Amino acid sequence: MTDSRGDWIQTALGRQFWPIDPRADEVFIDDIAHALSMLCRFGGHCLRFYSVAEHSVLLSRAAAPEHKLWALLHDASEAYLVDVPRPLKPFLAGYKEAEDKIMRAVCERFGLDADMPTAVKEFDGRILFDERTQNMATAPVRWSTDAAPIGVTLQYWTPLVARANFLSDFRYLTEDRAA
Template identity: 50%
Template sequence: MTAQPHRKPITGPFILTVSGNYFDYDNPDQSDFGIRDIAHALSNICRFGGHSLRFYSVAEHSVHVSRLVPKEDQLAALLHDAPEAFIGDMPKPLKETLSDYQRLEERIEKAVMARFGIPLPLPQSVKRADVQMLRTEQLHIMNNNDDWHFTYGEEPVDLADLGITGLGLSPDEAANLFICRYAELRLEANEYQEHSE
């Protein structure tokens, strides 16, 4: 039995997502993707360009970032790296040297955030929490405490404050954690809307 395509493939640059839909890099806003595509991909992408001492996914990182920000910014924090589901996690120092890549990332970010109703630019609290987690990961995943200029003097987070004892879930565990966190935040948002009407 041959799998049937969901639609005719795009003629420009594209990828086939885990849900069987095509993601069109030229027209990301017209691509068919959902939260499961994002969770699956991010849970299989290792942070630090794969140079971590143990596997640590972008999905797990994103869940932790979402727990460090005010309630109103938590969904934005969970999805702050969602474009990486389609372009991978490039280390920041390298990314800063590739202007074409940055433009592509911005185009995909606009499409992803629009899909989930998240306004851009992302809140400052998300950017700060992202750096705080980077510092935390630097210590716990990379076993390194050097002064990285792009951590802006932020201190690492105490893992106990996140309600965890360690970092480094398997891809399946990270995907499930990401999906559960997304569902939790959507449920809270729906309950808030119902009570405020």
């Protein structure tokens, strides 16, 4: 008999997660931090290992105070779906729907508005220039996403350091929100 929720993945911390039928009470920040710290940006096509967790922390630290938590969690769905390079995403049937479902569960779990703030989307596009110029070979042509950089400096954290920074910033931001 098939489970009506579809198949599930096991997180690194031993939990079950249904990526096609996510529930807010099954989203855990330690699972997100761990997975994002182990995922390399740009499908691994960069000069040095640079995790999605570090990307998220740098974006959050550069964001306006009211957007810091959203910026930190903006790629949380990738903890369950992996980091797919932007040019490929539109061609993967069902990916956008799965990503949206997971982000709705993340937003519900952590008390975020369902829609990503425009400022976070803009910063996420602009950080690409910082990342590309610091961690990629010279581009053969201009990227279609080129925009003014936000001015971050990549640190190339190990997964352990990236996870620790991600969790520390999350705790700081959520304690601050509760107060």
